[in-house]
Structure formats: structure tokens, C-alpha cells
Amino acid sequence: MGIELHFTKGQGTGNDFVLFSDPDGEVTxxxxxxxxxxxxxxxxGADGVIRAVKSAxxxxxxxxxxxDDAAEWFMDYWNADGTLSEMCGNGIRVFTRFLIDNGLVELLPGDTIAIGTRAGVRDVQINRTGFQADLGRWSFDGGEPLVRxxxxxxxxxxxxxxxxNPHVVVALADDDELDSLDLTFIPQLDPELPAGANVEFVVPGDPLVVDGVGHIRMRVHERGSGETLSCGTGAVAAALATRHWAGASAPHQWRVQVPGGVLGVRMFPTEDGEHVSLSGPAELVFDGVLNLG
Structure with missing residues (x-):
């Protein structure tokens, strides 16, 4: 039996998604x-599909x-190849915009909304660039594999x-190396990670730090989606890796240039350890109806 899917196309710095509302979890x-x-x-056409479903x-x-019993809504995210993903930093901002614009939630400046994800609950706020998402604690995980x-x-x-979600970040020497990469081919990790990984290739700014803000440029190959114009969690991972390589004097605020625009990353202390946040735009592009067999 076919499904009539009422959907919205959205994007955050060019990372694009098909979103649909299914509060009672009836559409699979x-x-x-x-x-x-x-x-x-x-x-x-999209990098992934996001279903808005009640966590319950x-x-x-x-x-x-x-x-967190306030996490009424769950971001059910699927990669373009049909596989599940734990988390999407651009996706959660677009998801929040979708909830607001469809009257499913009300979020005023200064308010916080808790969103359920497979990586845990994530808090999102409105900010001057669009939305800011607290992506929680992070960790070094996956070692230092060689990347081809x-x-x-x-x-x-x-x-x-x-x-x-898992990432491997690679530092390159200059923009020419970054631009010459052909990411239609999947980067090869040695050793491979059990669950795979998003792979970010990063070039530091020259200078690296301007007015206390670090600057980097990156491209990414996303697990399950291929090269995308942007990856929010990838931008966070790239900033964390660059700060680690730069040493103790490196800043805790970063501006990350991706092919689809610019994202902001901030590291900050909390009671349960250091958290990292991602900020950037989120736009809904058009609505439509699909008949799926």
C-alpha cells in the first residue's frame, strides 16, 4: 500500500533534509x-530524512x-543511504525550525527546547545566526587511524x-590540497572503525586566530551520505581536533568555513565536563507531497 508523504525540504549551510511530521509514530x-x-x-534530493515523532x-x-522528561519530540534521522544515524548537528537546527514553523512547539528567544536523539537529549536555543545546539560532552574515540x-x-x-557520532579529522597543508580531494571516493581508514566514521579534512586559517576566534576551513565525507556541503557535528569535531593540535593557548571559540557557509563552534565548561555547541542558520525551503510505493 502506498504512502502519501507530506514533507518539507530544509537546509542548514547546504546540508539538506526531507522532514515530515508523524507525532504518533504511524509512518515507517x-x-x-x-x-x-x-x-x-x-x-x-537530500542528505537525509528526518521524522518528527513524539518521544513517547x-x-x-x-x-x-x-x-529528560521535557524531551517531548524525537529527531528520527536517517542517512541518504537508508541507514540510521545517531546525531546530526545541522539537522537538529533545521528540525527545530520545522517544529516551530509548523506550530508543534513555541520557542522564544532565551528559551531552550530539549530534543531527543539517538545520541541523547540535546538542548537548542534561538541565537543571532539562527539556532545554537548544545551537543553535550565529547571524547577522543577511534584512535589515530591513517586516512587515504x-x-x-x-x-x-x-x-x-x-x-x-564518530568522526576522524585529518589536517592538510593548504587550500590546494583541500580543493584537490575527490570525495566521490570514500576515504579509507587504517584501521577501519567498527561503525565507520564521518571524515573531515581541515586546513587552518592564516592566521589561525583572529580576535580570539579560531578559523578553519573543511570538507567532509559523511558516513551514509557521501560528500555534503556541510556537516554540523563534523565542524565541531574539526574545531576540537584543531584546538588539540594547536595546544594549550588555542581558543575555545571557532569559525568553521564549509562549502555551504559558516558555522560557529564553542567549547564551555559544565558540571559534568566540557560541552561543545554548534550555531548556524536553518531554513525551510519548500513543502510538497510524495506518493511512495
Whole structure:
């Protein structure tokens, strides 16, 4: 039986998503359907699909409500290849915009909304660039695998960082190296990580720090989606890795240039350890209806 899917296309710095509302958890898309929706030639085209579902109506949402009973809504995120993803930094901002614009929540400047995700509950606020999401604690995770990329002459050491989902960050020498990468080919990790990883290639700004803010440029190959114009959690991982490489005097605020725009990253102390936040725009582009077989 077919599904009539009422959807919204949204994007955050070019990282684009198909979003739909399913408060009671009645609509289940198959991986084949998700791939069809995300196909840029035969479907709507997107880096992923996001379902807005009440946490109480989803098995994965039970953990979110146990962590914070204010996490009424769950961001059910699927990569373009039909696989599940734990977290999406650009996606959670666009998801929040979707909830607000569809009258599902009210969020005023200064207020915070708790959103359930498979990486845990994440808090989102309105800010001057759009939205800011507290992505919680982070960790070094995944070691330092060698990374091979198409058009990189030699393998480079990466740094494994987890911000709710796995990343490997690679430092490059200059813009020419970054621009020459062919990310239609999946970067190869040695050793491979059990769950795979998003891979970020980063070039530091010259100068690296301007008025107390660090500046970097990056491109990313996302697990399950390929190269994207932006990856929010990837920008966070790239800033964390660059701060680590730069040493104790490095700043805790960063400006990350991605092909789709600019994102802000901030590291700050909390009672349960250092958190990291991501800020940037979130826009809804158009609405539509799909008939899915």
C-alpha cells in the first residue's frame, strides 16, 4: 500500500533534509523508500530524512524521556543511504525550525527546547545566526587511524573524535590540497572503525586566530551520505581536533568555513565536563507531497 508523504525540504549551510511530521509514530519508511526520497535525480534530493515523532511513541525515545522528561519530540534521522544515524548537528537546527514553523512547539528567544536523539537529549536555543545546539560532552574515540583520500599523495594521520557520532579529522597543508580531494571516493581508514566514521579534512586559517576566534576551513565525507556541503557535528569535531593540535593557548571559540557557509563552534565548561555547541542558520525551503510505493 502506498504512502502519501507530506514533507518539507530544509537546509542548514547546504546540508539538506526531507522532514515530515508523524507525532504518533504511524509512518515507517523503508530504507528503499528513504533512498528514493533522497535521490537527487529521481526523488526530492537530500542528505537525509528526518521524522518528527513524539518521544513517547518511539522505542528509541524512551531513553530520551528517561534522561529528560521535557524531551517531548524525537529527531528520527536517517542517512541518504537508508541507514540510521545517531546525531546530526545541522539537522537538529533545521528540525527545530520545522517544529516551530509548523506550530508543534513555541520557542522564544532565551528559551531552550530539549530534543531527543539517538545520541541523547540535546538542548537548542534561538541565537543571532539562527539556532545554537548544545551537543553535550565529547571524547577522543577511534584512535589515530591513517586516512587515504583520492588525490592525496600519501596517507595522513587522523584523529578520532566522538560528538554523539564518530568522526576522524585529518589536517592538510593548504587550500590546494583541500580543493584537490575527490570525495566521490570514500576515504579509507587504517584501521577501519567498527561503525565507520564521518571524515573531515581541515586546513587552518592564516592566521589561525583572529580576535580570539579560531578559523578553519573543511570538507567532509559523511558516513551514509557521501560528500555534503556541510556537516554540523563534523565542524565541531574539526574545531576540537584543531584546538588539540594547536595546544594549550588555542581558543575555545571557532569559525568553521564549509562549502555551504559558516558555522560557529564553542567549547564551555559544565558540571559534568566540557560541552561543545554548534550555531548556524536553518531554513525551510519548500513543502510538497510524495506518493511512495
Amino acid at each position: 519508511l523503508t530504507p528503499d523508500q528513504i533512498r528514493a526520497v533522497c535521490d537527487r535525480r529521481f526523488g526530492v 511513541k518511539l522505542q528509541a525515545g524512551a531513553a530520551s524521556l528517561a534522561e 583520500g583520492k588525490n592525496l599523495p600519501v596517507a595522513r594521520p587522523g584523529l578520532g573524535i566522538n560528538v554523539g
